[in-house]
Amino acid sequence: MAVAEARQMTDKNGEADQKRPKPDWLTWAPRKLGEGKAFFSEVRSELKKVTWPSRQEVQTTTVVVIATTIVFGFYLFGLDLAFSWVFRHVLR
Numbered sequence: 001m002a003v004a005e006a007r008q009m010t011d012k013n014g015e016a017d018q019k020r021p022k023p024d025w026l027t028w029a030p031r032k033l034g035e036g037k038a039f040f041s042e043v044r045s046e047l048k049k050v051t052w053p054s055r056q057e058v059q060t061t062t063v064v065v066i067a068t069t070i071v072f073g074f075y076l077f078g079l080d081l082a083f084s085w086v087f088r089h090v091l092r
Helices: 003-008 024-047 055-090
Strands: none
Touching: none
């Protein structure tokens, strides 16, 4: 231990300081527990601010997504068939 550190650990009367810092590994779990509680508290308060869609809006947008997926699936299937036909005839 360096001389400067030894001086810092003793008070004016030469007695050892009773408030030594705890090693980091001893404070890790309680610190993380506190951070976790703070995180979930903030998440809860933010979720209260969310405007949730109605059941009707969810159903409508779900139908639109499914229909769009089917349409693009057939479109890409058609492009795949067309390009396959073109490449087969070009590479003969």
